[in-house]
Amino acid sequence: MLEDKLSLQSLIETAQNKNMRFGDLCIELQAAEMGITKEQLLTKMISILEVMESSIEHGLMGEKSKGGLVGGDAKKMRDYIAAEKNVCLVGNLIADTIIMAIAVGEANAGMGKIVAAPTAGSSGVLPAVLFSLAKNNNVARLNLAQALVVAGVIGMVIASRATLSGAEGGCQAECGAAAAMAAGAAVDLLGGSPTEVGHAAAITLKNMLGLVCDPVAGLVEVPCVKRNSGAAVQALAAAQMSLAGIISVIPVDEVIDSMASVGSAMHCSLKETAQGGLAATPTALNWAQKLFGNP
Amino acid sequence: MNLFDVIGPVMIGPSSSHTAGAVRLAKLALAVLGEPVAYANIGLHGSFSQTYKGHGTDLALIAGLLGWNPDDVRIPQAFLYADKAAIRIEFKVIQLGEKAHPNSVRFLLKGAEGQCCTVTGSSIGGGRVLISEIDGFPLAFTGEFPSLLTIHQDKPGVIAQVTSILSRYDVNVAQMKVFRKEKGGLAAMIVETDQLVDEEAWLAVNNLVNVQTVRRIQAI
Ligand code: SF4
Numbered sequence: 001m002l003e004d005k006l007s008l009q010s011l012i013e014t015a016q017n018k019n020m021r022f023g024d025l026c027i028e029l030q031a032a033e034m035g036i037t038k039e040q041l042l043t044k045m046i047s048i049l050e051v052m053e054s055s056i057e058h059g060l061m062g063e064k065s066k067g068g069l070v071g072g073d074a075k076k077m078r079d080y081i082a083a084e085k086n087v088c089l090v091g092n093l094i095a096d097t098i099i100m101a102i103a104v105g106e107a108n109a110g111m112g113k114i115v116a117a118p119t120a121g122s123s124g125v126l127p128a129v130l131f132s133l134a135k136n137n138n139v140a141r142l143n144l145a146q147a148l149v150v151a152g153v154i155g156m157v158i159a160s161r162a163t164l165s166g167a168e169g170g171c172q173a174e175c176g177a178a179a180a181m182a183a184g185a186a187v188d189l190l191g192g193s194p195t196e197v198g199h200a201a202a203i204t205l206k207n208m209l210g211l212v213c214d215p216v217a218g219l220v221e222v223p224c225v226k227r228n229s230g231a232a233v234q235a236l237a238a239a240q241m242s243l244a245g246i247i248s249v250i251p252v253d254e255v256i257d258s259m260a261s262v263g264s265a266m267h268c269s270l271k272e273t274a275q276g277g278l279a280a281t282p283t284a285l286n287w288a289q290k291l292f293g294n295p
Numbered sequence: 296m297n298l299f300d301v302i303g304p305v306m307i308g309p310s311s312s313h314t315a316g317a318v319r320l321a322k323l324a325l326a327v328l329g330e331p332v333a334y335a336n337i338g339l340h341g342s343f344s345q346t347y348k349g350h351g352t353d354l355a356l357i358a359g360l361l362g363w364n365p366d367d368v369r370i371p372q373a374f375l376y377a378d379k380a381a382i383r384i385e386f387k388v389i390q391l392g393e394k395a396h397p398n399s400v401r402f403l404l405k406g407a408e409g410q411c412c413t414v415t416g417s418s419i420g421g422g423r424v425l426i427s428e429i430d431g432f433p434l435a436f437t438g439e440f441p442s443l444l445t446i447h448q449d450k451p452g453v454i455a456q457v458t459s460i461l462s463r464y465d466v467n468v469a470q471m472k473v474f475r476k477e478k479g480g481l482a483a484m485i486v487e488t489d490q491l492v493d494e495e496a497w498l499a500v501n502n503l504v505n506v507q508t509v510r511r512i513q514a515i
Contacts, residue, residue, distance in 0.1 A: 030298050033297070034297060034298070041298075044299070045302070048302060048303065048305065051305050065309075066309070066351065066371075067349065107308065108308030108309050109308060109309050110308065111307050111308050111309060111351065111370065111371050112307070112308055113305065113306070113307055113308075113366060113368065114305070114306065114307075114308050115302065115303055115304075115305050115306075116303060116304055116305075116306055116311040116315060116421060116422055117301065117302050117303070118301045118302075118311075118421050119310070119311040119312065119420070119421055119422075120306060120308050120309055120310050120311040120314065120315065121309070121310060121311070123308075126302075148302055149298065149302075151301075151302065152298040152299075152301045152302040153298070155301035155302070156296060156297075156298065156301050159296055159300075159301065159420075159421070160296065163420060164301070164420050164421050165312055165419065165420025165421065166312075167312060167342050167397045167398055167420070168397075168420060181301075215346070215349070217349050218345065218346030218347075218348070218349030218350065219309070219349040219350070220308065220309035220310050220313075220349075220350065221309075268397070271342075271397070272312075272342050272346065272397070273341075273342050273345050273346065273397070274345060274346050274349070275345070291348075291349070292348050292349070
């Protein structure tokens, strides 16, 4: 890209030196950059949160997708968890996270209205992490809006040092980036320090490094929808580690740079062309044949 | 890139690069044409050509040519609307070479009032786009600002004439870039401005003897 490279580490340092919460610094800088007030920025974020929330609702209606490979799973899991006799293995928070991530993924695949954050394929991760935390921790809307700004700033850094496009960097650049954004946002939301925000983003991205983009039949359905739930849970795991003081040995900017180089080393069959990975399995080729008459 | 490029856009699924970006590319191409589309020949390159049916890229491109936004709930029915508007549309697979971005498209458009143009662009991720060619001129612009495009004689003073008209009409220039194929031939200039250049200023630029065409392009 043409613009200069941003650095998450230098933003974190600034916040620390000024003794600010990372979210407050992000809001201040972003409002100034866009020439709007902090209130206007947060109001805009709240309206985006509303679209996110309604995309969760949309997905929970259980409609089949355009290609017919996905749809109905979010509803299935919600109903399963709701029934008392069934086992909730992962606890309420993670169960909600999984359900919401799948719901938005399914809404997206059904050509519903979603917020690409950072992309449509990975649009389930942030809503799932934010709204499951809100539901289980009694978080105010305004704090969610602040967390969303943190997520956005992390995404901007990733975009400037690497990429947010599956076609250029594989799924690590979409679901991986979304998860890193969500992890940082979660840490800020729960009162973590700026350094902890950075470690959470770094740990998440490290755990998702190398993930390829291999959409079956070229549709943003399989593996995308379930990958959103995996990414959202990765984000919570990293946020939890970071809040406990666990650090990433590799600093976050370097992790992002390595994501960029892994992305460029990735073969083009694994970057959204639907020619490798899961998309090249016999079952996937059958689906492609069935849907479009060509593999 | 700003915050709302990352947390956003609000769009109809399923793919920000293959659906939302495609709407924006086509909308920019429509803006370059400057009148309703009567005929569109749409060439798809790379990942666009391989996976366009699965992502609804074809629907999205048509939606953009109809002037719709990426969050328009009519997008799944775009073919129907194009039919109703009697727009003739053809898709084909093209090769723009190794160096071209994997999500690239080349439009050849004919307008309802006879204007023609070619526009090449790429969807570069997160719904953002980059136009790389108009009417054979290699250039680079994103459509984030209202712009003025001129195709003019590559002669001393022409650029100054254009900018002095703009300043006379109180148009603030954010950025400008000039592109030419060869010295002394035809050149293209993109002037990104703070607000869309009005009709009068446009006419004044259009009347310059050394300016062959001038197009006003709305920000998308
Ligand atoms: S597999 Fe590809 S299309 Fe699907 S979410 Fe990941 S990057 Fe996006």
